[in-house]
Amino acid sequence: MIDVAVVAFAQTPMLRRAGQLNEVELVMPVVSQALSRAGLTIADIGFTCSGSSDYLAGVPFSFVGALDAVGAWPPIEESHVETDGAFALFEAWVRLQEGDIDTALVYAFGKSSSGPLRELLSLQLDPYVLGPLWPDSVSLAALQARSALDAGRFTEADMARVAARSRRDALGNPFAQIKRDDDPGVLLDEPYLVAPLRRHDCPPITDGAVAIVLASGAAASSASARPAFIRGIDHRIEPHELGARDLTVSVSTAEAARHAGVADGPVDVAELHAPFSHQELILRAALGLGADVVVNPSGGALAANPMMAAGLVRIGEAASRIWSGAASRVVAHATSGPCLQQNLVCVLEAGW
């Protein structure tokens, strides 16, 4: 395998509503910042890949317009995934393994505020059997939380502690949307939103965009003083039918972690794409992370959850810990689909 590193990362301030900003206006600043931080222009980039969903924008081909933010002239080698940008990063990492190019630009955007998000995500469901019942995304997550609570995997107090820690850590993240310092005990006094989930167990609705630059070989060392090398990356999918899965665990995360080599060394920091508090607890167990691992120092998806971008943000945040010297081996995770159906795991390390 060719060593590929995350060398630059930029994100928008994460907002409840980005107002009249369109896709190009969301994406252009982060693409410019990420390229500039890597000391590159679009002309230097060997491959570009993005992640987004037409259903968020409510128009077909919303990524087509967003490409105008990149300045694809002369024409570029470019592709797009209709899912979280973390999977676009995987596609770019694969492309870099062919060795004929040494840089890639990855970006993702989600204007989650444009429609009724909870109901919209019901359209991800099997259109014949489950979809017509219109279970919304929060209700499905509540079913998962209930299963795990009933199985004794954790308690509502554990969930409240995850939520309180995430929003408190977000106080140190200038891009985060929800920043609060709450007592987990007090949070448990709040009413249920969809039992057993309280409002603090659920992610905010977030508009935002993210861009990352990947580089290999000499391009990595010239773009970053301390590149965050991708030591392993893998993703796995589970059945869509909720009744065919054990919702209290994440077998696809565990399998991806095995292939990505999470257990091959100590983990300093993990950035987990857990939109709901209980999902962080399920993911920690699946990844085999000990109590000493710092989880989601950015605040995670509970502090800002731009759809189709939040997973790629996790990779950028994890890499940032390596660049700053705060960590030397980190894990980033992204998810797609209801109740953690599909999961990607990426191990990043400092040094050559």
Next chain:
Amino acid sequence: MSNSTAVIGVGQTHHVAKREDVSIAGLVREAAERALADAALDWPDIDAVVLGKAPDMFEGVMMPELYLASALGAVGKPMLRVHTAGSVGGSTALVAANLIRSGVHDRVLAVAFEKQSESDAMWALSSPQPFSPPLLAGAGGYFAPLIRAYMRRANAPDHIGILVAVKDREHALRNPYAHLQIPDISYEMVERSVMLWDPIRYLETCPSSDGACAIVLSERDTALSAGRKPAWILGASMRSEPTMFSGRDQVDPKAGHDCAAVVYGQAGITDPLAQIDVAEVYVPFSWFEPMWLENLGFAAPGDGWRMTEAGATRLDGEIPWNCSGGVLSSNPIGASGMLRFAEAALQVRGLAGEHQVDGVRTALGHAYGGGSQFFAMWVLGDSEP
């Protein structure tokens, strides 16, 4: 640097206006099972699955790869979803090929589909956009002015589009999978058909189809093992250019030129007309044949229509184009690009049946999308590069 990669299996559905007998999962499963059978592989042999389709709104299912994971045998495996507009079927094959060329996987299943009967594609493509005048009515409304511009630029006579339509519809009669089967197709029938978007007549237009296509790709050891007929990837790439850019030539896009140049370069092709034996090229409206003949370097600028008029692109011509009947005869949009890539493989493998061209050693598969700003191509050959 990149590993030898080959197409070892191809499957497709019989493309029709409405497949009311199958679900979306049933449709893609049908194509995938045929591709696996052709490759002499079973579901456990596949390392990863790549799914492509055009806008999710065509079926009303957001990110259908999630729902289709079980039907496509992807559970427990990596599954990727690609969406690059009309070129997506081609891009999906290329993403799958890259998984092997890079050495990440050994055997990959690529699937693309559209079940257009679930919606009205023309109006799904014409949703109102902020700050844009609502002037479009489907893809034909977008492309008709570009065709007019080509006709004026190349000084092309009015009847060339009719010739393409007749030729591709005659080819479709040799392809049992093709959607439109018009046994009494004739010049007069196309000429008399209603004008939809001047100069595009009804019979010069692609249909709306339900259909799926699947390709199995592998590394060399599997491809060379007994019982398989590989079509080797000699060159493959994609190119995109901006939508809103005054410097674009939408009639003869630079992204198409550049994509062809890099793919030909990889494949060692300097004269496509002489070195390519057959081509499956994305021609959703008849006039795009002469336009792409020029864009892809088969004809000098302004001469594409002369090649069409001379019959060079007929099945028995100098450079047969779209012997399967092409997009003009079957258009499950998300799969249309992959069908071009798959038909190129069938020709190289000698498995194209009644529309097989004799002695094919090198074939081009091509797809484009959006407003002619997304391109995906590959060149396949009968021997390992």
